[in-house]
């Protein structure tokens with residue numbers, strides 16, 4: 001269903017988390033394209049190296065650690081987290097929330113569990129959805145098939161999958177990504193239920 005740019009309902013923050021390998025990236029793209037409520041994807045800032053094909057200002061704002069720290073110290077972030085314990089930082093800029101408001105859509109944040117909980121502290125009405133992989137094995141397969149990460153990185157990400165799954169019940173909704181169309185439709189139904 002194409003979305004309407006005329007959405008005049010209440011502003012919302014939609015937070016989606018899911019472990020690496022849960023199939024999040026595809027789901028995010030589908031939701032942005034198909035949600036009946038316009039979803040404005042917040043572009044996160046990160047200090048991690050850019051992967052092949054990632055464009056600055058599209059996939060992420062790629063910042064040096066110095067830039068990231070100074071912008072954090074100036075209070076420009078809604079939340080920041082060192083996601084994989086590897087020294088790389090990720091964060092949501094407050095200006096991204098403002099951009100979504102100005103575009104008359106919902107701010108759509110794709111952040112890890114630490115980030116999600118910090119967002120909820122600031123915006124208790126934020127809608128949180130946890131995307132679950134159908135199994136750990138499928139998650140691992142998806143991580144490996146990306147072919148861009150070292151074994152050490154893969155192991156660190158798998159460890160985080162376990163930690164994140166343990167916190168899934170704290171989200172408003174949990175959706176299993178067993179079948180792409182089904183999962184997208186389930187999330188769209190949740191969005192529609194909350195739109196006014």
Ligand code: 5GP
Pocket residue numbers: 017018019020044045048079080081083090091092110111112113114115116
């Ligand atoms: P990537 O695979 O792009 O290196 O890392 C993605 C991980 O970082 C995912 O778990 C994703 O949810 C998380 N992430 C991406 N952007 C942000 C952000 O702005 N804040 C937080 N807390 N986590 C983020």
